[in-house]
Amino acid sequence: MSDIIQLLPDHVANQIAAGEVVQRPASVVKELLENSIDAGAENIALIVKDAGKTLVQVTDDGLGMSTTDARLSFERHATSKIKSADDLFNLHTKGFRGEALASIAAIAHVTLKTRTENTEIGTEICIEGSTITSQEAAVVPKGTTISVKNLFYNIPARRNFLKSNPVETRHIIDEFHRVALAHPQVAFQMVHNGSDVFNLPSSNTRQRIVNIFGGKTNEKLVPVSEETEIVKVNGFVLKPEYARKSRGEQFFFVNHRFVKSSYLHHAVHSAFEGLIRDGLHPGYFLYLEVNPQSIDINIHPTKTEIKFDDEHAIYAMLRATVKHSLGQFSIAPVLDFNKESGFETPYEYSKKSPQAPTIEVDRDFNPFSAPSHSPVPSGFKKRQETTQWQSLYVGMVDELDSPASSSIELESDEVTGSLFHSERETKSHATFQLQNKYIISPIKSGLMVIHQHFAHQRVLYEELLKNMTLQEAVSQQLLFPLVLTFSAPEISLLEKIREQLEHTGFVFSQFREDTLQISGIPVSMIESQAEKVLEQLVDDLRNEVPDAGFSQNDLLAQSLAKSMAVKTGTPLNQQEQEHLVHQLFACKEPSVSPSNRPVLVTMNAADFDKKFM
Ligand code: ADP
Ligand code: MG
Secondary structure, three states, X not given: OOOOOOOOOHHHHHHHHHHHHOOOHHHHHHHHHHHHHHOOOOEEEEEEEHHHOOEEEEXXXXXXXXXXXXXXXXXXXXOOOOOOHHHHHHOOOOOOXXXXXXXXXXXXXXXXXXXXXXXXXXXXXXXXXXXXXXXXXXXXXXXXXXXXXXXXXXXXXXXXHOOOHHHHHHHHHHHHHHHHHHOOOOEEEEEEOOEEEEEEOOOOXXXXXXXXXXXXXXXXXXXXXXXXXXXXXXXXXEOHHHOEOOOOOEEEEEOOEXXXXXXXXXXXHHHOEOOEOOOOEOOEEEEEEOOHHHEEOOOOOOOOEOEXXXXXXXXXXXXXXHHHHHHHHHHOOOOOOOHHHHHOHHHHHHHOOOOOOOOOOOOOOOOOOOHHHOOOOOOHHHHHOOOHHHHHHHHHHHHHHOOOOOOOOOOOHHHHHHHOHHHOOOOOOOOEEEOOOEEEEEEOOEEEEEEHHHHHHHHHHHHHHHHHXXXXXXXXXXXXXXXXXXXXXXXXXHHHOHHHHHHHOOEEEEEOOOEEEEEEEEOOOOHHHHHHHHHHHHHHHHHOOOOOOOOHHHHHHHHHHHHHOOXXXXXXXXXXXXXXXXXXXXXXXXXXXXXXOEOEEEEEHHHHHHHOX
């Protein structure tokens, strides 16, 4: 048999490669815009006709190309951006494969006009289906203009496969947004079918976001900023109340390159836990900077997927940072983390192998019981040695490393000791109560004011939810069973959620037509509350907006927590105050009440200073 293998002609190879790089007009937009960025352009204009099917043209004022380079730029694997494989691990440019122009030229009519700064006459090259049809000297401004006409003219199957103009335009705008957001200091313009779509002056990130998404966006933005050894994060998240049903504005940029990462997305999403309802999507514009050597963007031809060396640490850091920002700027004006010791260390910690989560729930504590009888919980002494802030963080980091772990136990003294060395001297702070309503506690930066009722709601809410989820509640046996009277519909309502109620610690010994008998109640409840709590629950269940997105457990926990929590006006002794504060900071979300009210505010000593001027 004769030999049958042949080398594909270049133009065929280019067409095949084009299939990978160019799926639709938006792919051309992306490649051309990125080339202009790589060329150091300060102004970039994109002109599009018929959703890019007829024309995509990009003009920049970047470096331009010499005549030889202009010709070479259409060769496959022709790139000025890397010289050896090693360079792949130290990328500072968007492009590096040297494939885009060759691919585009294989499937369209392309004109390139370009001039470098130090030549007076530039070059104009026309190329169709990989064949150069003309090349001449031309008088053109410094920079580069590439026009791509009649995309897929020689591949009818692909051309027919394109979607409607509105859909293709959407894709183009998405790509335009991504590049424009990644480079706010570069001015961008976009014109479609002769009309201006975007005109974005050189600006900072916030202004760029606002210029693209409209003036109202400004007030929705919560700044995010943090720097550790392995990653620097900047940008914004949208306040939780602007979370949307559809995935709206969600942007990650790594080293100024838009990337998709469901892993990072998860980190951000989980930072919003408890702040947005199930099914809603948070918005974010987050810019990560990492050492180029620690990422691999070479795993996909269109380069939007990314691999990090330090995935777990970045996840932890991102989640903690976003959470912190939400706490600080939008949800509650809050916690003042000491940067050196309180904030950075946990990431280091996350590289080691941490212990299981540490949320301490003291079942014996009851702020209603007589002050002198309040038992000191066994774990109390241990926890006193760390400050509340760190327990907050340790919980967060731990949780990440064992997301499925539901076991909750005391952190070991040893670990905390070495981690938060500088903080250990800080003894548990004294607290006092103001107007039987607020607990005041001094903190490093000044003073923290905690709303006792909301704080206790938060504590009970998390405890109840946990009990319901793990189904491990302990109940206190009543000496004499309580008999409560309800209407028949109310009884049947309660009967429907009997099982969940039992998971919180209720024990029902009888359900009759209009009465029910209770022989046990949750540990954190006192007997005299039981009737009121259940009445309130029935009310809340009735008023429940169907399909509000809250699970039944959530609703139940919210309702019970609200009616069980220590009321405003209740005096709390020293121990009770401190204990409540401890419990609060063992919570996952200490800064907001279950119904989204702020639990605490902080005041800076600097604010006081001003008053004494
Ligand atoms: P890559 O960007 O991966 O290097 P491309 O095919 O996109 O490959 O571009 C090939 C080369 O053409 C680039 O490396 C660059 O040297 C040059 N080039 C492309 N577009 C421009 C531009 N707008 N300005 C200056 N040079 C450009
Ligand atoms: Mg390129």
